[in-house]
Amino acid sequence: xxxxxxxxxxxxxxxxxxxxxxxxxxxxxxxxxxxxxxxxxxxxxxxxxxxxxxxxxxxxxxxxxxxxxxxxxxxxxxxxxxxxxxxxxxxxxxxxxxxxxxxxxxxxxxxxxxxxxxxxxxxxxxxxxxxxxxxxxxxxxxxxxxxxxxxxxxxxxxxxxxxxxxxxxxxxxxxxxxxxxxxxxxxxxxxxxxxxxxxxxxxxxxxxxxxxxxxxxxxxxxxxxxxxxxxxxxxxxxxxxxxxxxxxxxxxxxxxxxxxxxxxxxxxxxxxxxxxxxxxxxx
Numbered sequence: 039x040x041x042x043x044x045x046x047x048x049x050x051x052x053x054x055x056x057x058x059x060x061x062x063x064x065x066x067x068x069x070x071x072x073x074x075x076x077x078x079x080x081x082x083x084x085x086x087x088x089x090x091x092x093x094x095x096x097x098x099x100x101x102x103x104x105x106x107x108x109x110x111x112x113x114x115x116x117x118x119x120x121x122x123x124x125x126x127x128x129x130x131x132x133x134x135x136x137x138x139x140x141x142x143x144x145x146x147x148x149x150x151x152x153x154x155x156x157x158x159x160x161x162x163x164x165x166x167x168x169x170x171x172x173x174x175x176x177x178x179x180x181x182x183x184x185x186x187x188x189x190x191x192x193x194x195x196x197x198x199x200x201x202x203x204x205x206x207x208x209x210x211x212x213x214x215x216x217x218x219x220x221x222x223x224x225x226x227x228x229x230x231x232x233x234x235x236x237x238x239x240x241x242x243x244x245x246x247x248x249x250x251x252x253x254x255x256x257x258x259x260x261x262x263x264x265x266x267x268x269x270x271x272x273x274x275x276x277x278x279x280x281x282x283x284x285x286x287x288x289x290x291x292x293x294x295x296x297x298x299x300x301x302x303x304x305x306x307x308x309x310x311x312x313x314x315x316x317x318x319x320x321x
């Protein structure tokens with residue numbers, strides 16, 4: 039049975055907001071358990087012009103203790119693609135335009151439904167991704183292609199505004215023990231859509247996800263998962279929206295509660311083009 043009613047999703051969303059404030063402070067007061075890092079490769083996307091974020095991610099990675107050193111020793115920083123500097127937004131792997139109903143199926147917001155019914159919106163209406171959305175999408179695509187090219191069995195992919203939740207090491211190892219052998223993608227960080235989030239229970243730490251998952255702040259991707267994503271090319275619009283259309287073709291999981299969060303106080307200019315155009319918030 040898939041769960042996705044409005045009460046459950048609103049409760050999940052509200053608890054996530056409360057938890058993120060407390061957890062960021064609490065993380066400085068617990069004793070870390072050193073672990074042996076089980077992932078073959080760890081990537082962090084960072085724009086060259088965001089040196090402030092580079093310093094912050096380095097500090098965060100060094101804070102996470104492993105048996106041999108820190109996570110910083112395992113990280114490969116990938117230069118992000120700056121959408122503002124891309125002269126050609128469209129390529130064989132990415133299309134910046136998308137239809138209204140493309141986004142609506144991921145998050146069927148009642149305001150959008152009302153405006154569809156009264157003729158304000160049209161399902162086939164075309165929207166255009168913002169420059170930051172174009173850059174973010176192409177940066178993730180760059181890593182997926184690298185994973186397949188180099189035959190990397192498992193990867194952790196992070197965006198540079200991440201931080202680790204308290205007791206990350208212990209909870210992360212629980213996730214790896216509970217994950218099925220054939221997992222393709224595991225979200226360690228997500229924002230569930232309030233109206234479209236559908237999932238099944240799997241284990242103490244994990245749920246199986248099918249739709250309504252926002253963010254790509256931190257996720258595990260297997261080699262097979264990267265190949266499946268590439269089979270779905272071209273990516274359209276916001277990459278975290280597009281992935282929702284691939285989830286039912288994948289063995290896709292998420293932690294019940296985030297192990298990785300976005301630094302909400304770190305100002306970002308990556309605004310969803312859909313929300314800006316239609317003047318409504320998805321979450």
